Amino acid sequence: MxxxxxxxxxxxxxxxxxxxxxxxxxxxxxxxxxxxxxxxxxxxxxxxxxxxxxxxxxxxxxxxxxxxxxxxxxxxxHWRFGDRLLSYRPGHPFIGDDVTTLQQRLLDMGFDPGRCDGIFGRATEAALQEFQRNVGLRSDGALGPGTLRALEQLRRTVTGGSPSARREEERLRRGHGALAGRIIVLDPGHGGSDGGVAANDLVEAEIVLDLAARIEGRLGALGVTTYLTRSADTCPDDRERAQFANDMAAEIFVSLHLDAMATEHASGAACFYYGASRHGRHVRSAVGERLADLIGREVATRTDLVDGRVHPMTWELLRLTRMPAVRLDAGYLTSPSDAARLATPEFRDALAEAVVAGIQRLYLPEHLDVPTGQFRMPALSN
Ligand SMILES: [Zn+2]
Known part of the structure; x- marks a missing residue:
């Protein structure tokens, strides 16, 4: 024109x-x-x-x-993030607001796409490739559906150097820390238009997202890289959640839910891991069971929720995840006493500490393990 x-x-x-x-x-x-x-x-x-x-x-x-x-x-x-496939095209580069968004996200996570000018140039391609390598995707430097999903689902932004460099650094600094440098995926259930169960003025999706953030903060202080499967307004299906954890090469996967019952008398927390008995053959994830057991016991000890114990399940979420996976149902929203507890931030902090303690104990050699309820977070130096 x-x-x-x-x-x-x-x-x-x-x-x-x-x-x-x-x-x-x-x-x-x-x-x-x-x-x-x-x-x-x-x-x-x-x-x-x-x-x-x-x-x-x-x-x-x-x-x-x-x-x-x-x-x-x-x-x-008018180009919105995700509207089209983006890659480096010498001579006639992709230009648009979607490119600016991509550059901004890469920058937020510590990759250097050059200037955030909305032009997909060589620097943007190189930064995208580095991101892809870091999350275990094929590093073709193109923004296709897989990479887009990884970027979208990385709610947490990592600043100050590339994630891999940062992990190495943490590992050195906390040489003895068994958790430093590990990758954990937290999976707050439901999300977006799916609120999960709602009762006593509480909504499951909101509570579990808040709980995930509290766990994430504590794990971050221990040098763990934590990813969440969803944000406040997304609701991936179980397959996508499992795939995300696999794509992120997570070492542990913890799904967070709350329960509901027609009666208000049902209460308490329960943990689930992958396992089943079929035709007399028992299949199970041994590490998943151990983690479920540790988290379940920490929750029962650190909170006054009724101990609903640990159970094997064959849910898709537990079956499709390739790492030890646990689902914690942290109380019944339909129980007035559970709901009253879950409504307070202090209680959700206690729950978060229980989950983190369970994870910490999983990595401790047996002779260093501590009695349930005794594990303390090390003093936070930074
Ligand atoms: Zn749920």
């Missing part, structure tokens, strides 16, 4: 400009008087205002005139 368009102009090009602004949510679709003929659409006051506010936001000259520069910016702005 070499021509300039401004207030008072009419025609197909104006219709196109308006359409772009509509896609960006900056204009309501034309209706009423203005819409006499698609090719005769007016660059009216409202359009002028939308153009000016767009220019201001983008750091362009604010004159309400749509020339080549503003037109290009309008074009780039």
């Amino acid at each position: 070499q021509q300039l368009f401004r207030r008072g102009d009419r025609g197909p090009a104006v219709a196109e400009i308006r359409a772009k602004l509509e896609r960006l949510g900056r204009l309501d679709p034309v209706g009423g008087e203005n819409l006499t003929n698609q090719t005769d659409i007016l660059f009216d006051d409202v359009t002028d205002y939308a153009v000016r506010s767009f220019q201001q936001e983008r750091g362009l000259r604010v004159d309400g005139v749509v020339g080549p520069e503003t037109y290009r910016a309008l074009d780039e702005a």
